[in-house]
Structures are given as C-alpha cells and as structure tokens.
Amino acid sequence: MAKKYWLFKSEPDCFSIDDLAKALNQTTSWEGVRNYRARNILRDEVKLGDEVFFHNSNTAPIGIVGWCVVVRYGYPDISALNPVS
16 A cells, blocks of 8 residues: 555644654654544544654644654544634
8 A cells, every 4th residue: 555645734733743753752642633534634644654644733833844654553542522712
C-alpha cells in the first residue's frame, strides 16, 4: 500500500509544534477529534509511516509549521468518553 500524506491542524495555544518537540520521544496522541469523518479517517486510513504536515491556524502567519511521521496505528480516543461541554 502506498504511503499517504495528511494535513493535521492544531491551534498553537492548545498544542503547538514546540509542544510536540518537547514531548517524550517527540510523540503524542491526537486527541479531541469530534468530527466523525475526521475520526474515521484517523481510525481507518492513517497508517504507520504516513507523513503528516503539522498546520497552525489562527496564527500570523497561518501555515505548515512542521513535518511528522505516523508511528502508531489508530486507537480509541479516551477523551471522547467524557466530552467537555
């Protein structure tokens, strides 16, 4: 199967590329996805070795701030069990 490329968006005040760089082994989970289509893509289509462009929105300038590689298959988001109102 061919490698795919993805665009993942985060707000820098929530989780930034700098936060990822400081994370243990420079890895983290992608939590808080509530859009069903996006959740299904993360679960069913994003695979090990796929590449990710890390995009910041609501910043000046808006744009891609980093490049990442998927290191684990999708798994349930435990934060979805207790959604924040």
